[in-house]
Amino acid sequence: MNADAVILDIDGVLVDVADSYRRAIVESVETVYDRTIRKDDIQEFKDAGGFNNDWELTHAAALYILATEEGYGESLSAFTDAIAANGGGLEAAETVVREAIGARATQRVTGRWDRERLRDVFQQLYLGDELYRGLEGGEPDLERETIGFIHDEPVLLEPEARDRLLEGYDVGVLTGRPAAEAEIALDRVGLDDAIPLEHRFTMDDWEEGKPHPRALTTLAERFDAESVIFVGDTLDDIRTAVNASDADPDREYRGIGVLTGGLTGDEGRQKYEREGATAVLESINALPDWLDS
Numbered sequence: 531m532n533a534d535a536v537i538l539d540i541d542g543v544l545v546d547v548a549d550s551y552r553r554a555i556v557e558s559v560e561t562v563y564d565r566t567i568r569k570d571d572i573q574e575f576k577d578a579g580g581f582n583n584d585w586e587l588t589h590a591a592a593l594y595i596l597a598t599e600e601g602y603g604e605s606l607s608a609f610t611d612a613i614a615a616n617g618g619g620l621e622a623a624e625t626v627v628r629e630a631i632g633a634r635a636t637q638r639v640t641g642r643w644d645r646e647r648l649r650d651v652f653q654q655l656y657l658g659d660e661l662y663r664g665l666e667g668g669e670p671d672l673e674r675e676t677i678g679f680i681h682d683e684p685v686l687l688e689p690e691a692r693d694r695l696l697e698g699y700d701v702g703v704l705t706g707r708p709a710a711e712a713e714i715a716l717d718r719v720g721l722d723d724a725i726p727l728e729h730r731f732t733m734d735d736w737e738e739g740k741p742h743p744r745a746l747t748t749l750a751e752r753f754d755a756e757s758v759i760f761v762g763d764t765l766d767d768i769r770t771a772v773n774a775s776d777a778d779p780d781r782e783y784r785g786i787g788v789l790t791g792g793l794t795g796d797e798g799r800q801k802y803e804r805e806g807a808t809a810v811l812e813s814i815n816a817l818p819d820w821l822d823s
């Protein structure tokens with residue numbers, strides 16, 4: 531496969547976040563509101579689009595819980611379908627709730643919808659007490675001491691595959707993680723020293739988020755690449771590559787989906803293909819052989 535640069539997502543591609551970020555979403559809502567969604571429900575939000583930021587996904591999950599207490603009667607699947615129909619993301623979730631339960635009920639919901647507290651609890655659970663103090667600059671206030679879910683992120687990228695990618699291609703990173711958390715993950719998989727800061731895009735580097743193409747097209751420019759592969763674990767990752775092709779027709783962008791995140795099996799493969807994925811791989815470790823084939 532002709533490719534000049536390979537851009538990698540982190541979550542679900544390089545490390546498994548089922549028991550870290552996804553667990554933090556579920557438990558943050560539970561901690562603040564004593565009710566929550568199931569871990570499997572998270573993929574419904576991811577598929578709806580616009581939830582590359584897991585804090586915003588946490589906010590949307592809490593919004594759904596609160597809305598059901600004010601008369602919203604639709605299933606979570608119907609809720610996320612309506613979000614997708616309204617363009618995806620948190621703003622669309624707010625629109626769905628407001629149109630379904632009316633202004634007064636929505637006002638009661640938003641009065642209890644504490645996004646700042648949800649984010650803070652999320653960070654305490656995910657980072658643990660020590661990292662929370664260092665990265666957030668505050669003192670944890672949960673009743674339990676937390677080691678941090680960040681320490682439960684099994685590495686998916688095997689050393690042989692990593693070395694083959696580094697030897698054969700320019701490698702960059704495009705992730706929704708904050709920069710400090712991206713650095714921790716990249717260090718764990720042996721890529722932190724190999725990928726300079728100018729070849730990374732994190733949450734701290736852009737406001738738009740996936741599937742907006744700016745980060746991907748900017749990395750392509752920095753690599754001076756004519757052909758770019760972007761590997762991700764969500765439909766928004768594939769949409770990012772498709773949107774980059776539209777925004778930058780002088781270069782070739784291909785989106786590759788892996789089945790090590792929330793999308794798995796034949797159903798996950800079909801969802802990727804419907805969004806325009808060039809290929810769907812069992813894991814990132816199959817990428818070097820696929821590129822060489």
